[in-house]
Amino acid sequence: MRRDRPDRRQRERGFTLIEAVVALLILALGLTAVMRLVSTGLDATQAANRLSIETLLARSELARFAVEQPIEPGEQAGELAGGYRWRRIVRPLAEMPGLVLLEVALTVWREGRDAGHSVTTLRLIPALAGGRAA
Template sequence: MKGFTLLEVVVALVVASLAAVALFEATSSGLSASQNAAQYVQALVRAKSRLDVTVYGAHLAPGTWTGDDGGGFRYRVQVTPIETVNLQSAVQSAARAEAAAKVVLYQVNVWIDWGRNPQRHDVHLVTQQIGG
């Protein structure tokens, strides 16, 4: 007898369909991971931009700011004073200490988040900056 039995054909179709499902799921998972990585890169660029604007854009002052950053991203910036030091020039005498310059060390936090629970993601950048 030549050819395949019905049972052999059914088993071959089941094995082929399982392989096709596994291939589809692997491709879908890879695409999802690629999209997720692209969103993290975009969030990191947005966070770095917010950090630069906060630190270099204007006079640094304590506070918290939040808002919509567009494209489904939201931001939160928090500036907190860590330490205050009074400096005096080497040429100033001890009697003129009241004219010393006040220098403040700030911690700057920037969060960018996107997505909805339970798929919420975020990027958090922290730096310290001297302000006056």
């Protein structure tokens, strides 16, 4: 019997260094991909939360404006609680005998952010003498 070659049991005893390094590399790549997915999911959740808050605030302000003050064409802006700001733009779209159709757009955004969320609605209001909005 020749002793030049290692017998089968000696060759199958464990992992080689290269196998261990490749396994760790594959594990590291997999964990990196999972971390990116988690990060993307968290970003999407934060964006959805911000959009929900801005939409609710915009709808609330539109309802408040309709009750507290007459709707007139023009632009107004103001502040809300929590560091939010709003801008309302009202413009006439069409005039009919005794009525004016207005487009009311209200944008809400967080202080320090460039973009916010806009909600637009149409309002039909009585016209004043001369065809202007009441």
